[in-house]
Amino acid sequence: MAGTGKSTISRTIAEEFAKKKRLAASFFFTRGKRDISHSRMFVTTIAAQLANSLPVLRISISDAIDSNPDIFKHGLREQWNQLILNPLKNAPTQSIQLVVVIDALDECDSMQDIQLILLLLAEAKDLNTVRIKIFLTSRPEIPIFDGFRQLSGEVYQDFILHNIPLDTVSTDISTFFRQRLSPLKAKHGLGIPWPDERIIEQLVERAAGLFIYAATTLRFIQDGIDDPEEQLSLVLRATKSSLSATEHLDGIYTTLLQHSVLGKQGYQECEQLAGRFRQVVGSIVVMFNTMPARNLGQLLQIPFKMVSRTLDSLRSVLNVPQNESQPVRLFHLSFRDFLQNSQRCSDSRFHIDEKERHTSLFRKCMEHISQLQENMCGLWGPGVLITEIPNDTIQKSIPPHAQYACGYWLDHWRLGNPMAVEEGIKTIRQFLEQDFLHWLEGLSLIGEVSNGAHMIIALEEILSVSYNAHQFVQR
DSSP states (O other), X not given: OBXXXXXXHHHHHHHHHHHTTOEEEEEEOOTTSGGXXXXXXXHHHHHHHHHHHOGXXXXXXXXXXXXXXXXXXXXXXXXXXXXXXXXXXXXXXXXXXXXXXXXXXXXXXXXXXXXXHHHHHHGGGGXXXXXXXXXXXXXXXXXXXXXXXXXXXXXXXXXXXXXXOHXXXXXXXXXXXXXXXXXXXXXXXXXXXXSOHHHHHHHHHHHTTOHHHHHHHHHHHHHSSSOHHHHHHHHHHHSOTTSOHHHHHHHHHHHHHIIIIITTOOHHHHHHHHHHHHHHHHHXXXXXXXXXXXHHXXXXXXXXXXXXXXXXXXXXXXXXXXXTTSOOEEXXXXXXXXXXXXXXXXXXXXXXXXXXXXXXXXXXXXXXXXXXXXXXXXXXXXXXOGGGSOHHHHHHHSOHHHHHHHHHHHHHHHTSOGGGHHHHHHHHHXXXXXXXXXXXXXXXXXXXXXXXXXHHHHHHHHHHHHHHHHHHHHO
């Protein structure tokens, strides 16, 4: 299955199967989000969920782990055979048909793993004891097509959203606009009819089959700083009818940013606002985990009021919860793609330089780690179990922004600006000399020691490569 809006569809389907108690397991890939951007956690996550969904599998999966404690370090094929395929083959026959939902396979960061996952999933067709269907979504990218070509036509059925007749999609979008704009007419005392049929047709034409355009346009109209009529006129002036669907989407994003972020401010203030946008929203775009606005401000060392002001102006493209304890998220990954592509983001004030943002976040992470201290929870003696420490004590001693810094500083340095390598090595050397033990203590408090071990191994490999490259240049 492929097409725009796949994540929304797959989540809805997963929820429906869960209600019917037919959802066996699910995995939602998201590029740039560590554990769900690659396949290392894929099989183990599915296995754990299968054990919960089908209690008859628990003993088999547990036995597989007991007989091979290092199974988590093995490749996908071995993990699949030991933790999923063999337990399913040996399970008592089940009468119910279960569903596994896998969303956004194209967001997996390894092309080879994508094709291997497709081959492994196809093996479910040979199961005689448990009937499992797999619902998989993806963009129509070459590795996906190549992976399906290796499967027989009997194994799968595909449903391509882009192949739905445009007239059908346009009718749905037209209905969407009418139903969602109608309440605004009564609320703001607008004339009747509003919007008229000609305007609805223009909106549908600009959407060109993209529901994300329709949804973003609607949020811009109803949540804007001006009245809905003015917001609507801005949308219609944003692009020409002859442009492609992507160009229309880029046009509404550009108009939204210029109007909502900059407004009618003078040049100097516009530069400051755009800079704050790149700092705050750019960080959200490249970060490996989401967090509430207040914690984001603490990580970036920006007053919460300024972070909040920036985010509040962007509710058309950002999910900014009223509950401040909830994380801020992008409504749609197309906004991320737009901001990171200098060709699509024609207003350079909003373009997010990914490497620059990673470098900046690396510096912030290291600053927060340098502030950690020995025995940060004030423990009463050595040998205290983590389970004996109240969670609120841990959260107070090492708050979410510090936890993020401890877990992701290396990833940000690895993906940062190559020109800042020398500076980064100097910072890391200082970290190893002064803050290393405090960092390990912080990881142990938040239950991430195993992640820290992987980071140390990765750091050793990166520093070795950097040293050899430096030696080569000197010669």
